[in-house]
Amino acid sequence: MIRIAILASGSGSNAENIVNYFKGNDAVAIPLIISNKKDAYVHERAKKLNIESVTFSKNDFETTSLVLDRMKENDIDFIVLAGFLLKVPENILRAYPDKIINIHPALLPKHGGKGMYGDNVHKAVVEAGDKESGITIHYVNENYDEGAIVFQAKCPVDKDDTYEDVAKKVHALEYTHFPIVIDKILFNK
Ligand code: GRF
Numbered sequence: 001m002i003r004i005a006i007l008a009s010g011s012g013s014n015a016e017n018i019v020n021y022f023k024g025n026d027a028v029a030i031p032l033i034i035s036n037k038k039d040a041y042v043h044e045r046a047k048k049l050n051i052e053s054v055t056f057s058k059n060d061f062e063t064t065s066l067v068l069d070r071m072k073e074n075d076i077d078f079i080v081l082a083g084f085l086l087k088v089p090e091n092i093l094r095a096y097p098d099k100i101i102n103i104h105p106a107l108l109p110k111h112g113g114k115g116m117y118g119d120n121v122h123k124a125v126v127e128a129g130d131k132e133s134g135i136t137i138h139y140v141n142e143n144y145d146e147g148a149i150v151f152q153a154k155c156p157v158d159k160d161d162t163y164e165d166v167a168k169k170v171h172a173l174e175y176t177h178f179p180i181v182i183d184k185i186l187f188n189k
Contacts, residue, residue, distance in 0.1 A: 012042025014082035021179030112145030
């Protein structure tokens with residue numbers, strides 16, 4: 001059984017989608033959702049899904065071993081970042097080599113890096129006049145959005161699209177592909 005922790009800072013719609021995808025799969029458990037925001041909506045979703053969710057401060061992440069300790073206590077094997085906005089600290093990266101993945105709501109290496117998250121990304125895509133956007137699922141290393149890319153999927157950006165339109169298309173791609181890609185990574189499919 002592979003045990004996954006999901007890290008999320010915001011709404012958690014991807015977290016919920018991933019949990020639902022693996023429901024009933026005896027080879028995968030998602031016992032823990034970790035956030036750095038105590039009022040993030042992901043906690044409501046976790047409650048509804050009957051999954052423990054905990055909050056650690058930026059300081060806890062950056063200067064203590066509390067988060068890693070909690071992962072170890074929960075026998076976590078694999079970590080999924082789904083809208084998680086802090087950098088993953090060195091101690092966790094070292095403890096989980098090639099076991100941490102992230103989803104970025106654009107086609108990396110375009111529109112990545114510090115500050116490029118959520119709507120900022122979709123606004124940048126529209127402002128750049130890009131003809132397409134999409135999702136990038138990649139391994140996490142010490143730099144934002146620079147780990148090895150596992151998967152990308154594209155959607156068209158039409159001339160009149162607002163950033164909200166782009167966000168909608170990108171979210172749809174996330175919901176379709178992210179759980180399947182996780183499944184493939186976990187089981188070398
Ligand atoms: C998603 O677009 C994800 O790609 C990005 O942050 C957003 C999180 O949305 N990194 P949600 O919290 O899963 O609803």
